[in-house]
Amino acid sequence: MAHKETLWLSGNEAIARAAWEAGVSVASGYPGTPSTEILENLGQYADVYSEWAPNEKVAMEVALGASFAGARVLTTLKHVGLNVAADPLFSSAYTGIRGGMVIVNADDPEMHSSQNEQDNRNYAYAAKIPMFEPADPAEAHAMLLDAFELSEKMDTPVFVRTTARIAHAKGLVSVGNRRVNETKIGFYKNPTKVVLLPEISRVRRQEIAARFARLRDFAESYARNTIEPGDTRMGIITGGISYLYSKEAFPKAAILKLGLCWPLPEQKIRAFAELVDEVVIVEELDPFLETHIKAMGIKCGGQDRIPAIGELNSAIVNQALGGEKPEIMAPVDLPQRPANMCPGCPHRGIFYNLARLDIFVSGDIGCYTLGFLPPLSAIDSCVCMGASIGIAHGLNKAIGGDSYKKIVSVIGDSTFIHSGITGLANMIYNQSSATVLLLDNRTTGMTGQQPNPVSGTTLMGDPANVIDLEQLCRAVGVKHICTVNPHDIEDTQKVLQEELARDATSVIISRAPCVLAPSMKKTKTVPCIISETDCSGCKTCINLGCPAISWRATSENEAKKPGLKEKEEGHAQISPEMCNGCGQCLNICQFMAITKAEK
Amino acid sequence: MSRSGNILFSGVGGQGILLASEITAYALLEAGLDTKKSEVHGMAQRGGLVVAHLRFGDKVYSPLIAPGTADFLVAFETMESVRYLPFLHKNSTVIVNTHKIPPPAVALGEVPYPDNILAEFTKRHIKTFLIDGFGIAKSVAESRSANLALVGALSSLLPIAEEIFIAVMQKRLPRSLEKNIAAFKAGRAITSK
Numbered sequence: 001m002a003h004k005e006t007l008w009l010s011g012n013e014a015i016a017r018a019a020w021e022a023g024v025s026v027a028s029g030y031p032g033t034p035s036t037e038i039l040e041n042l043g044q045y046a047d048v049y050s051e052w053a054p055n056e057k058v059a060m061e062v063a064l065g066a067s068f069a070g071a072r073v074l075t076t077l078k079h080v081g082l083n084v085a086a087d088p089l090f091s092s093a094y095t096g097i098r099g100g101m102v103i104v105n106a107d108d109p110e111m112h113s114s115q116n117e118q119d120n121r122n123y124a125y126a127a128k129i130p131m132f133e134p135a136d137p138a139e140a141h142a143m144l145l146d147a148f149e150l151s152e153k154m155d156t157p158v159f160v161r162t163t164a165r166i167a168h169a170k171g172l173v174s175v176g177n178r179r180v181n182e183t184k185i186g187f188y189k190n191p192t193k194v195v196l197l198p199e200i201s202r203v204r205r206q207e208i209a210a211r212f213a214r215l216r217d218f219a220e221s222y223a224r225n226t227i228e229p230g231d232t233r234m235g236i237i238t239g240g241i242s243y244l245y246s247k248e249a250f251p252k253a254a255i256l257k258l259g260l261c262w263p264l265p266e267q268k269i270r271a272f273a274e275l276v277d278e279v280v281i282v283e284e285l286d287p288f289l290e291t292h293i294k295a296m297g298i299k300c301g302g303q304d305r306i307p308a309i310g311e312l313n314s315a316i317v318n319q320a321l322g323g324e325k326p327e328i329m330a331p332v333d334l335p336q337r338p339a340n341m342c343p344g345c346p347h348r349g350i351f352y353n354l355a356r357l358d359i360f361v362s363g364d365i366g367c368y369t370l371g372f373l374p375p376l377s378a379i380d381s382c383v384c385m386g387a388s389i390g391i392a393h394g395l396n397k398a399i400g401g402d403s404y405k406k407i408v409s410v411i412g413d414s415t416f417i418h419s420g421i422t423g424l425a426n427m428i429y430n431q432s433s434a435t436v437l438l439l440d441n442r443t444t445g446m447t448g449q450q451p452n453p454v455s456g457t458t459l460m461g462d463p464a465n466v467i468d469l470e471q472l473c474r475a476v477g478v479k480h481i482c483t484v485n486p487h488d489i490e491d492t493q494k495v496l497q498e499e500l501a502r503d504a505t506s507v508i509i510s511r512a513p514c515v516l517a518p519s520m521k522k523t524k525t526v527p528c529i530i531s532e533t534d535c536s537g538c539k540t541c542i543n544l545g546c547p548a549i550s551w552r553a554t555s556e557n558e559a560k561k562p563g564l565k566e567k568e569e570g571h572a573q574i575s576p577e578m579c580n581g582c583g584q585c586l587n588i589c590q591f592m593a594i595t596k597a598e599k
Numbered sequence: 600m601s602r603s604g605n606i607l608f609s610g611v612g613g614q615g616i617l618l619a620s621e622i623t624a625y626a627l628l629e630a631g632l633d634t635k636k637s638e639v640h641g642m643a644q645r646g647g648l649v650v651a652h653l654r655f656g657d658k659v660y661s662p663l664i665a666p667g668t669a670d671f672l673v674a675f676e677t678m679e680s681v682r683y684l685p686f687l688h689k690n691s692t693v694i695v696n697t698h699k700i701p702p703p704a705v706a707l708g709e710v711p712y713p714d715n716i717l718a719e720f721t722k723r724h725i726k727t728f729l730i731d732g733f734g735i736a737k738s739v740a741e742s743r744s745a746n747l748a749l750v751g752a753l754s755s756l757l758p759i760a761e762e763i764f765i766a767v768m769q770k771r772l773p774r775s776l777e778k779n780i781a782a783f784k785a786g787r788a789i790t791s792k
Binding site: 008112113136164165168169170171172241244245247248313314315318326327328329330331332334335336337338339340342373374375539542543545547549550551553569570577 | 611612624625628633634635636637638639646647648659660661662663665666667668678679681682684685687701702703704705706707708710711713716719723742
């Protein structure tokens, strides 16, 4: 592992490898697609301390603290995670660093797995922090090493920005050895630098301005801000993944490729503009480069032709800039195939119950957001991490009266620890009444079962404390706390009705492990089976929306067979390969047609 | 056979699509070709659509296949082949697993599974190979080898020797190597006729 070689890596694997090579000794982040695999990979190196923090703000503070001690540090997050970490981010530009600090930010154009589309290059501008933008895994690896050098040279945190098409794309990467960190690790007291009281910050603000001038000089000389000579009729300024799309669409065009998207190399951009007849900016999402290049007084176009919404690809770039439109076969209308909760998912039992109540379900971010989809269709809002609780409180305060009978927040354990606790404290402090359903499946499910403070293990696999959620809610001041088994649909329904009737804030903890948790994978399961003769075709179990249960319509010949009632249109069937025997369908079948298969 | 090309893998979460695309990619790399792959993670893992774009050649820029430029489509689920028709051109080759997984609307009994869906290819004269991945998997006694039967079917159409694929499988498959190789060979036999 410790010699020069070429590996085929994803962007996230390449970043993890580069962090190890750069001598990073502390890394902290919160899972979020498409950034998650960076820390999962870095956690495999025994000589790097890697952790999942409860949220991105904490992760960035941990990284900054470790940097103050002289360690090289990495923090990773997705675009919306940077909103959570924005507070330490802006201040970290003031404190500067001791050990090199790199923030890997992964944007998600097209919202493959996100609630919004956001161009975080704007944070580089707003926080006055430089940002590298690699185009592929090889560059992600190289630029991460550059970013650490720049961070220590300029005394600033540094961004590396990826998107899903870099993070989850694979390509060849030349890897190297681990560097020995030369900075001595220990306590360094430097109050006039890191105690951000107004009089100190005013001085630091001046330093940021001076540093910014040095960063602009660096941008002019940075080897990965390069002019690729070519046809000068149309000169393209681009960076990141958009460079690859441009190169593919116009292989002969002159290109100024910006490896550093902030700050911009103004002299180099001017020189390039002089070389070409027309300057076109190719960039995904916001007109970030275009706005700042136009502000330099340079005439250019881009988003007058290229869409500012969603992902680009080489065909979009080609056609937007005058390329020929090839003939494309029209799509065929097919049934959609949205994501679904897994067979045996504990969340399904909860949403089956919620769907049968006339209530407002304030949802949150996680696998359980899929409770929105038919046939469950039981989520009425989903905004951001932790919002389910604040939204419920707001509804209760605005509507008043007995609105508490109709308000339920639904939040998972990881999201609750991330940013739900403060919302609950507010509910109690400011006396609202609503029911909070805490879906405790012991993991961070949607991003791929990362451990969190209720899981009992750490990222690196060590045993850890498990937060006692009942005690925590009690300490916040919740008087009514109960626990249900979500697979027991009848019992859960009873508890839900009781708690909704209560004019006070209550917390119902739904406790059952994620079916993808390692402990569950090892458990031997007995699938459920349906007796065709007992099944009445009522579709009650079908309405669970379980992927293992499907409907089989009765054919004309079949309906006449003995045992099948003439009016029956069909019956439900359970796939024994997919069923893991959670028993929810068995629990709700009124005809006793479902049983556990004998094994 | 061209030394450059675009392969689109499609199917449903949990079908071993990502492993199949990895094995193919490593074989292309072993053959000395630049290879890039892009896939969608996250919500797609939950029974939704899974797509992997694999591109190879002397030098590959974009990791994404542009519409109308996929030379090969390997679909792990029948209907999930037709969904990607806009990616194909008239000389594309389609490899389809005959396995059907009902999407939610079909499972709920709201609409039937589309009938005779592969006619969409034949009426456009697109060369199509049907592979009974499930049947092959059953015949080699390894239920999870359908994906390698599909890789096998693809392999004879790529500019790479069979031995390279076998060597990659020997290096990268942790379990049931012999059975997986048997599934690979069974798939390969169908397209090499």
